Amino acid sequence: MTAPIIRLEDVWFSFDGTPVLEGVSLDIDEHDFLGIIGPNGGGKTTLLKLMLGLLAPDRGDVRILGKPPEHHRTAIGYVPQYRTFDFGYPISVIEVVLMGRLGHIHRPFRKYRPEDRRVAEECLDAMDIGDLADRQVDRLSGGQQQKVILARALATEPRVLLLDEPTNQVDVRTEVHFFEILRQLHETMAIVLVTHDIGAVSVYVDRIACLNRRLFTHDSGEITEQMLAETYQCPVDLIAHGVPHRVLREHEGEEGA
């Protein structure tokens, strides 16, 4: 049994006195494909930021490879929520992806070497957007921009990928393509996928965790209604994907829902 890549132990976090996370414990192992689902405002993004050491827990402990996050967070490929920053910034695709190398450069002033450029170009090719290297990021489609951000995360040569609502604003076809890419990447790295899109996630992940202030982990990729009810604290419709028809069950004791 190898040590987990990321370990959270009894992590508590509050923002301006409002509790966001309560007693969250979670291990992410080398071969995990974990889906974290939960309602908006349930603390999903906060959880990722705690893993990355961008936020410090009020209580509890966060470790990456056994050390505080600052030591090894460059081993994490982070794909933030779509459009959390300004794509209008005058910057080319390759310049964005090269930034994924900065964590590995310890020389003063962090100038890139040919090696860094080679890795960045490989990551672009892996995402099938090698021909877009010199384009301005603003002049790409939503799906292409998402691939740029994924390529930047891969340029860090991560042991684990953290993705925050990666398919939030892309069309369904791009979404399916995107999940296929993740499935391939999973052969070489662990993946943690945060989403409120319950249906899409269950086809691909091995393990599901439900987060709404508290975290409930389940050792299978299947989502049950009971899990959802615990997380969302109300009955939730379960829409099954991967089968030719949708299964929608009525809420008991509710009409016309």
Next chain:
Amino acid sequence: MIEILGYAFFRHALAAGVLISVACGIIGAFVVVKKIALISGGISHSAFGGIGLGYLFGFDPILGALGVSLASALGIGVASRRGGEHEDTLIATMWAVGMALGILFVSLAPGYAPDLFSYLFGNILFIPASDLLLMLALDLVIVGAVYLCYNELLAVTFDEEFASIMNIPVQRISLLLLCLTALTVVMLIKAVGVILVIALLTLPAAIGRQHSTRLPRIMGIAIILGVVFTFAGMWVSYLLAVPSGASIVLISAACYGASTLYTRRRHHRTGSPSR
């Protein structure tokens, strides 16, 4: 036109125009993409407090401006990062307090305050050789720092969060940018004065931004435009006997307006979305 080139003051003014354009093209590009024009305005107005100190204690007012603008850049940088106060309130306070202190110090200073007006509104046609040396030194610091820290500045101004994950010292790099902005402001005070600094710092780079999608090219365009605007401003000032600082700013603003209209039309014609 040719005969005035024979005057030392005019050659100094031309040299000053080139020197300040280099700084304001490079730093202005960051100011525009990072949207810190307001902070730059706050820094330049607070610098007036330093100018007042110079008058009060009898040292070169530009050195006072240098010290106070660096101090306020660090102050605003640290305070805005701590959260707490609303950043815009903080900037507005710094802006007004700097001016108020400057006025107070000047009024307390013995005797008459010569060329106070030129610190407020600039006078590029009256720049001594010693100031040119100071400008050259500041240019070297700015160009050197941006060249060395370019990757880090790019990362921090593009995506602070990702830069932190890459273990880049985000706070230090942000403060570096604010300090370089303060140095640029000090250079610009000589040309256009504390009140008009913000225009020359942002307008050439903003025009560059409309015509290029690469930061280095935006810097290049802004430097060239800075030279053109300052030269044109000086020429108009000489011909019409009007203040140079105001001429430079109005010419810059007119070109920015024209460029905006042109950009909008082009986007309209090609159907690409305007920002």
